[in-house]
Amino acid sequence: MKVVEKKQHAKKTEKPKGAKREILKKAAVNCNLPEYENFYNTFSWQDAQKEISYFFGGKVNAAYNAVDRHLHNGRRNKVALYSVDARGHLEKYTFQEIYEAANRLGNALKSLGVKRGDRVFVFLPRIFELYVSTIAIAKIGAIAGPLFSAFGPDALRDRLHNSEATIVITNTDLKDKIDAIRRDLPDLEHVIVIGPKQDLDGAHASRELGEGELDYAQLIEGQSSELICEQMDPEDPLYLLYTSGTTGKPKGVVHVHGDIIGQHMTSKWVLDLKEDDVYWCTADPGWVTGTVYGIFGPWSNGASVVSYEGRFDAASWYKLIDRLKVTVWYTAPTALRMLMKAGDDVVFEHDLGSLRHVLSVGEPLNPEVVRWGMKVFGLPIHDNWWQTETGMQLIANLPCNPLKPGSMGKPLPGVYAAIVDDQGQELDAGELGRLVVKPGWPAMLRRIWRNKDKFDEYFKIPGWYFSGDNAWKDEEGYFWFVGRADDVINTSGHRVGPFEVESALVEHPAVAEAGVIGKPDKERGEIIKAFIVLANGVTMNDNLLNEIKDHTRKTLAAHAYPREIEVKDSLPKTRSGKIMRRLLKAWELGLPTGDVSSLEDD
């Protein structure tokens, strides 16, 4: 679809009315980045190198920066992790304890033959060992592969197979999902299994271990708590995180150790982390926010990080903030909308006075949520924009800038973002176009794992990184999100590829064809809606409907199933046989479908 075609529509319906005029003034006292304009104009990433610990010859390790260096700068006994389990039990771990646990595991992995560049995946809920594993893998120079614990066997197979992972670290609750696909993964040598808590505390319950399976506690027993950190080239891979595109299987985005400079500086500027902060990022490290701003960025700044294993629940969340006296809180619009729906009374039943800075990412943040935040927390919610591919925040509402509710903010120092047309020409303020960024920020994706063509697509407009988002910029340089330029679905801040859901649906014997779109939803941003054609002779009923939803939930992922399914006699297709999702979306939204033959053949 041409930008200009959408421009008319977007200008009429999507540009927030009067948004330019509404500015929430707030005091920018004592923030880490106290002034924007001058700093933006003069900053260069080289200036930030002094904040990062390099080895001789410019070598670096992100994990060394996140953990090891704090043993020599006075933070050795500082709490690095407040780990609260699903039942509310709290454990505290110092930087020294994380260091030692990561070293033991790192040594154990090396004893299994793990080398630099090997892929080691982490399939765990938010528990201590998830953090330890990520650090250990990075320290020995292997590539960490975060996996969201809600993934089902199909999602896991895609990632582990494509990456040729040799090791997965998981626990007894999640292990079955790996067992189910083990025969499809010829490269997977070991599955390291964390037993129930009591196993780790001492006496190991004698559990049956399958072939190629190792017990975590036994594995680290007797391992040295000293490990020489690998000195990596800044361009060596650090983590490999799969994300969804519009077509095909998920793509493995490769990030490198050199990202740490961007992770560190943005955590400092945007999260505004200071020595005494207790910081809670609600994102799971199976998503980029949880890896970058739940582990590397905040720890590199020496912050105390909160990890909560439990599910979303308004009262539990507020209780956690109150209990641990959380000061900086990074969350997502869907969560905030759900909190808003839970009402104000539950907020005021807790003492949230410790909070000083609240942020949100992943989907559009409605201005009314920002205003609600002002009312109940007494603080504006700071929206910011980035992607799995960008590896760090690029556009943000910085504490030192006036905040316009509904806007994602301004580009960070060292980042040049713009709105362009399809030819890469910069557009004027107020015009809708493609959101692009000048390549070269430190955490930019370096590769797509075994898929050069996909990588090249991001840079198809010469001189720009193409984000796949549509947006506009106002006269003061604030960016406003409008929507995806492609069919990628964003449900509750989770990026879902329609193709993956369609593939899971047609695996069900009752489904002959499927076309999947994101349908706007007040709470979740979008929900997944599927249009299906039933197999010959099958008729729909409530049981079958639930069975199909359940099938997708279990095989693909708990968050990626279609909440709505509509049965059709046939689905609109291009001449080459691809389902025209844009037409499905137009039907759903009651928009004119226009001349069908002019729709792009994608």
Ligand code: PRX
């Ligand atoms: O469409 C944009 C949306 O989330 C996409 C990136 O998703 P993911 O790679 O999973 O990373 C999410 C967390 C960094 C973007 O292309 N998105 C991200 N932040 C915002 C947003 N949409 C609107 N407003 C935002 N602040």
